[in-house]
Amino acid sequence: MFTTILHFEFKQLLRSKITILFLLVFSVLGLFSYNQGEKLYLQNTAIIDSLIQKQSQQYLNTLNLYDTIKYPPQGKLGEETPYMISYLYQVVCDKKISPLSILTIGQNDVYEIAKSGRFGINIFTNSYTEFKNPEQLQIGNIDVTFFIIYLFPLLFISLSYSVKSDDKEMGRNSLLVAQSRNINALYFYRLSSKLIISCIPVIIIFFYSLYNMHEISDFSFFSFSKWWLIAIHYIFFWFLFVSLILKFNFSSLNNAIMMIGIWILFLIAIPGLLNTYLSYKHPNNSKSDIVNFRDVEKSFANLSFNEHKKNVYTYDSSYIKDSSQHNSDPLINAGIEQYSSELKTFEYEKMLFNNIIQSTDNKLDDAKLAYWINPVGCIYSILSSIANTSIKDQQYFEQSVIDYRFVQMNYLFNNLLKSSRFTKKDFEGMPKFSTANKNLSVTKYLLPVLLFAGLALLGIIFIKRTS
Amino acid sequence: MKIIYLNILKRIIRQKHLQLMSIIIVILYILVGINSAISYKNKIALFDQAKANVRKAWLNQPAQNPHSSAHYGHYVFQPVTALNFLDNGVTDYLGSVLKLEGHRQNDAAFSPIMNNSEMARLGEINFSWVLQVLIPLFIILMSFNSISAEFEQNNIKLLKSQGASIGQLLWGNVCSILTILLTLFLVGVFFIFILYALLTKQPLNTFPFSDFLIWISTYMVYFFILILFSVIISALVKVSKLSFLILLSFWVFSIIILPKLIYSTSRIIYPYPSKQEFTKTLNESRKKGIDGHDPMDQRAKQFNDSLLLKYNVKSLDELPINADGLIMQADEDYANKVYDKHFSDIRTVTNNQNQLASIISIINPFLAIKNISMTIAQSDYNSNMIFLSEAEQYRRYLIKELNTKMAYGGSKTGEWDWSVDVSYWNTVRDFSYPQAPLLKRLSYRKIEIISLFLWVVILIVSIKLIARNYKIV
């Protein structure tokens, strides 16, 4: 029976100009949404490539400098001081942008994709931010995730809301019941056929994205499949909900109202209300931090030389054995003061960063609790996590940057205070920044969505209203 | 027409699903009102505290060289305006803190959205959202079958035979739906205002009542447009189901799809240069001069020579003033020129992108009302530009003041350890600026205002034409 019905539905599709137009429009929208994601991805990778290229050029120039440098018999050169070295060779810490960010832009248009690796520039000022239009950010992006989450259900609803009620309203019901061996199976196959037809734009996007993305370096077929599996799960979630509503045998109009009402509830009302509540419960209070940072930095810099020395020796007692050198060279003396100041500032900076992380984590924990009533938020977060465009990915990157800057700082000051010279070999041995995207486990977050799907399935099985 | 109007009003009020929707809207008013008022109160408190702390830090500076103070810098914050609690526009996407210092123009840091998860992009519900997005749905539910139901229930011929005209029917529906909607809207506005007054405890004599009234009037026009449109569609289509689908598609397209499409397209048509490219161009202009004229070394030499000539000395050390202050100020002046030229290019790109959206608002009243509402509440991009422009003017005043003090305050060229008395800091005025008048702000939204006006005119004319030529068979 299924093939008969599928054949019948496709025949009807080919004779319905409006449906063909709808499918065409949605397919174009789908391809456009992919195109938007791709544009942003290419733009971001181009920015990073350009920064890395500049960095590489600086590396070569600085290497050449240390290759040809002439050291004086006594005393350090400016080029051997940490601030100068980090100025000559400005490390760029780049976030690894996953090709899957083409499918889920997430917050990639807002978060910073690259930060300066110079230890002396703090988290508040060390970013390479591109120009953005706040009104465009407010409106949001049209990417494949938007298409699947928002537009696909509308297409499916428009094709299937009157699958049963039309027969009743046109008086075909009794004939169908008389003709068919199993009327429920008939409607199930019809709805499934409608689902297949609605998925035509989705299938087009799938193959288009696979074709375009598979050649990108860093492309992971496993992650790509994971992403699409979640998307299919979401599609199936809507199939179950539409089936459930059809079970109630409302009129076509009431079906449409109910389904659109659920669409609005899940996609607009619940996420909107939750975001409003989370903003209220966890307000952003970052203004004071950045202002205080300036004064804290200044206060650390104003300590006496002995206090600075004490800070350095407390941090790493192995410096004490070199202490006789520490009063001799003005550059080394300055280095001690700077190192002590930077150590204190880093402590403060890490504390601020941890506060921000903690505050965000609290918000995220509340958001995750709400997944039980916010399945769309859950799916959206999962897709963002797979595409590495979520806030946790960003925080992981920013933490890597802070960690790297600290390592770099220690390396450079260690060399200044312990080694006689900063040589080409020392420069080549400078720590390099590298980070990989953290693969966050997503399957446990599927539980709320599975719950909803399960409830819908139970509803379909146990509602015994007859046609 | 009064009879038809009263009859329709009675019937609509009795519809259970509309009663339920009204209750939902009232509940949303309560939730949104409380959240907006408390959030606004927190923002004001934070703003006042941050501003006071920054001023205190400035006044508490030790006696030091003004140049150090120029590097110490000053922080300014975009003011939170009274109507922000109704529509906070793009404020979440704007940096909330701006550092003003010598030799450079910084970007505003810390936009709230940076610390939000990706779910925040699914939107927040505030009062303006309820009015722009949810109320139109309510209008659709009330009016999709306003005329079509008369056909489906076979009342149209009966009505006509009794003497009712199609015009009376159309306007009767429009007026009755408008009555219900305006009641719901004005109750909401009144309630939100009371919450604002009670929870924020802001002095009411500073509240911009005229802006508030214009904001309310604009939304009334928006609702009027939507009601007219819905009734017309119902009349033209004559089938409730189809009318509902058309209106809903219009809602989805106007509110969800078209704005994203337009801004995505505008990004392609008017792309920003990359920051790296831009910074490189900026630095080159400073070094080699704007468009290659007046390179830095030439400028410096010319300036030095002019100073020596003016004071009739042979070297800078012989000057009776501190030339370093003047040289830095001259460099600052040139950098400002460079900044004005290049940043105006960036602003032009943003304005062009937004202009495209404004033009599209002619076919999309949602975009029109969104932009006008943000403008009146001073939470739009243009208001932010006014703040940034005023902040930049203040920065120039501040740096010039410090450089001038350094030059003429009693120190000589090269005296970097010279310091001013602590009482000096108090003579430097704090940052503040008058709010741009409403008319000036609305002048940026001419297209949106024209759009709403055109919609009203076209829809009224359409109703009149339909009333004249309508065929009930």
Add this chain to the structure above:
Amino acid sequence: MSLLQAIELSKQYNDVYALRNLNLSINKGEIYCLLGQNGAGKTTTINLMLGFVKPSAGKILFNNIDLVENPSLINKHFAYIPEVVHLYGSLTGIENLEFFSKIAGNHYAKNELVNFLNEAGLQESAHHKLMTSYSKGMRQKVAIAIAIAKRADCIFMDEPTSGLDPKATNDFITICKKLAKNGTTIFMATHDIFNAVNVANTIGIMREGILVNSIDSKSITATALEKLYLETI
């Protein structure tokens, strides 16, 4: 004297004649039944008389006044009972009657409205119930009450007995006769041959937009009319 006349009345939609050269004359207090199969032109005739559509040719005279040129007279003198009566489900029977009467310019007191409903045969217990709970026959009665309350000279009815049970039909016929006796002219389009003979003074048979036969009901039995009808169509 004729109250209502159609002279060479025609209605054309593109190349199709829905009504062609209709000539009829109805006197005051007469009940005229128009028979014909589906698509014969009965509803088109009613639509033309009531001014819902404009004729392609011909005249409609009411007391010798051309209604096509004076459409305002239609609302003043004519009432209408549609084939399918829904009215407003969220209003009660009496509220519907009050509303439709007011539109027609008649403001009645509550007891007058009750009287109209009683006259139309609607039981008093149903007057204040919402129309959603009414049966087809009850809704029909409200429609009749609206027509009565209008005090029109002529009432047009389109398939009024369609879907009614025999008792409801009988009640309806009784009301029609009573109205006619009081001087109201009734024009009824119907399929119901037997009740047409019972209630009408004159019966017209229509086929493909043409009035092919006009018979005095007293001169024919139901059986003969049925035979004639089947032969004619």
